Amino acid sequence: MTTTRAWHLVRRPHGEPVDADFSLVESPLPALQPGQIRVRNTYLSVDPYMRGRMNDVKSYVPPFELDEPMTGEAVGVVEEVRGDAIDETGAPIALGDTVIHGLGWRTDAVVHSRYARIVDTEAAPAQAYLGVLGMPGRTAYAGLVRVAEFTEGDVVFVSAAAGAVGSLVGQLARLKGASRVIGSAGGPEKCQWLLDEAGFDAAVDYKAEPIRKGLRAAAPDGIDVYFDNVGGDHLEAAITAMRQHGRAAICGMIAHYNATEAPPGPRNLALVIGKRLTLRGFIVSDHEDLRPQFEAEVGQWLREGKIVWRETTVSGIEQAVQGFRDLLSGGNTGKMLVRLDG
Numbered sequence: 343m344t345t346t347r348a349w350h351l352v353r354r355p356h357g358e359p360v361d362a363d364f365s366l367v368e369s370p371l372p373a374l375q376p377g378q379i380r381v382r383n384t385y386l387s388v389d390p391y392m393r394g395r396m397n398d399v400k401s402y403v404p405p406f407e408l409d410e411p412m413t414g415e416a417v418g419v420v421e422e423v424r425g426d427a428i429d430e431t432g433a434p435i436a437l438g439d440t441v442i443h444g445l446g447w448r449t450d451a452v453v454h455s456r457y458a459r460i461v462d463t464e465a466a467p468a469q470a471y472l473g474v475l476g477m478p479g480r481t482a483y484a485g486l487v488r489v490a491e492f493t494e495g496d497v498v499f500v501s502a503a504a505g506a507v508g509s510l511v512g513q514l515a516r517l518k519g520a521s522r523v524i525g526s527a528g529g530p531e532k533c534q535w536l537l538d539e540a541g542f543d544a545a546v547d548y549k550a551e552p553i554r555k556g557l558r559a560a561a562p563d564g565i566d567v568y569f570d571n572v573g574g575d576h577l578e579a580a581i582t583a584m585r586q587h588g589r590a591a592i593c594g595m596i597a598h599y600n601a602t603e604a605p606p607g608p609r610n611l612a613l614v615i616g617k618r619l620t621l622r623g624f625i626v627s628d629h630e631d632l633r634p635q636f637e638a639e640v641g642q643w644l645r646e647g648k649i650v651w652r653e654t655t656v657s658g659i660e661q662a663v664q665g666f667r668d669l670l671s672g673g674n675t676g677k678m679l680v681r682l683d684g
Contacts, residue, residue, distance in 0.1 A: 344371045344380065347659050348411035348448035355396050358600045358670070363396070364663050367411075371452050376425035379435055379455050383418035384683035386446040386659075387472040388666040390571075393599040402625050415477060416446035417461065417468045419683075427455035435460060440468050442476065449659050449682055466644065473677035474651040475640065477626060478506035482569075483636040484629035485591040486511050486518075489622050490567045494519035497561055499580055501525075502571035504532035506651075506677035507593060509540055511569045513649050514640075516541050524560045526553055526576060528672045535675060539650050554579040564588075573597050578608040584619055592623040599670060652676030 347368045355363045374380060392414060395406045406412050420439045427435040435441065441458040445451035461471045473479065485507075486492045498515040502508045503525025512523045524544045525536045533545035546556030557565075557579045566588050568580035573595025580590060598605045614621065643649045654674035656665035662680045669678040 344450060345369060346371050346448045346450040349659075349662055350409055351396055351406045351412055352409055354398055354408075355393075355600075357602045359393070359396065359663070359667060361663070366660065371450060374422060374424035374452060377427055377455050378424050379420050379427050379441070379453055379458060380422035381416075381418040381441060381443060381445075381451050381453055381458070382421050382683075383416045383446065383449055383451060384440075384681070385417050385469040385472060386448075386662060386680040386682065387415040387477075388662065388669055388678050388680060389414065389477075390594055390596050390599060390669065392666065393670060411445075412447040413444055414446035415442060415444060415472055416448075416451070417442045417471055418451070423455075430456055430459050433460050442471050447662060465641070469653065469677075469679055469681075470651070472679060473506050473653065474510060474644065474649065475637070478677060479510055479640060480629070480633060480636050481593060481626040482507045482510035482514060483640065484626055484632050485569055485593050485624060486514050486567070488629060488632065489591040489624045490569060490589045491620075492518060492520075492567055495521045496566040497522045497524070497564065497585075498567045498569070499524045499526075499557065499561065499565045499583065500569045500571075501576040501580075502594075502596065502672075503527050503536055503540075503542065503545070504675050505571065506674075508569065508571050509536070509651065509676060510640075510649070512536070512542050513540055515567070517643060517648060522561065524557065524565070526556070526572070532675055535652070548576070554582060557583050567591075569593060571596060574605065578610055581608055581610050581613050581619065584613075584617055586617050588617060588619050590619065590621045592621060596670065653679055655679045655681050657681050 350365045352365045443453045443458040498520045500508045500511045504527040522543045525542045526546045528549045533547050536542040536545040544560035564585040565583045568590040570592045571594045574597035
């Protein structure tokens with residue numbers, strides 16, 4: 343009998359998640375039904391939005407159930423197939439294929455084939471489909487191109503710019519003709535990576551100086567587009583820096599995810615009126631129609647070596663919760679992953 347080890351949420355975190363909120367549980371996998379596959383997961387994704395799912399509140403995605411395995415994206419190798427297994431694109435799944443699916447936070451999973459998708463590991467490593475070629479990449483693309491209505495010549499500011507989403511936003515803006523790309527990150531090493539490898543024009547270390555001061559120095563003439571992954575003081579600074587008719591794509595507000603009280607709104611929100619600003623929140627799943635365009639354009643730039651990407655990896659299912667906590671505290675450069683294979 344094949345078993346799986348899976349992380350369960352056993353109580354709702356109050357503030358920063360702690361070990362007692364989770365339990366690693368071993369249990370048998372059910373026998374496969376027709377159309378199902380058994381996947382040995384090799385990489386698990388941990389993402390900021392998962393913190394919201396740990397709260398029992400109504401949102402765009404249901405909360406995690408207590409005392410049940412948590413879910414999230416994962417890639418892995420198909421080790422068993424029952425009947426005709428067709429993936430979400432209509433392609434037949436065979437033993438040995440690498441697939442992406444939504445039953446992460448565990449070592450092995452039984453998945454209905456229509457909820458899996460075969461990935462091409464010759465085009466890119468499997469884990470890239472959890473990052474630059476996956477949901478974070480599509481988030482960056484849709485947020486910049488559609489939500490923020492980027493146009494050539496814009497000055498672009500990206501918060502959490504050394505993360506999986508932010509690092510690609512800045513590179514896409516540069517490749518699409520931004521006149522200046524500015525990113526914020528925590529610490530000199532992350533900022534140097536943005537400048538030396540990711541091609542940003544300026545990087546503000548928010549741990550070394552107030553973000554409002556750093557952004558003013560980096561963009562003395564203001565910004566046209568703000569891609570928000572942080573909220574809080576970053577959003578307030580961006581509103582001040584925005585020029586007339588500026589646009590903000592609001593992707594996440596990680597500064598508030600562990601808050602135990604309602605955070606204050608930006609103190610300068612009235613500037614939205616006089617500057618005619620547009621602040622738009624978005625969810626990547628609303629923009630699935632952009633997937634072919636994203637895969638063609640970003641895939642080509644990756645093959646040409648015009649886009650760089652990084653990963654921060656913790657090893658072993660036992661480290662998944664710690665990897666998630668490290669993500670929330672800024673302990674990653676690029677995509678945070680949990681490696682299970684090898």
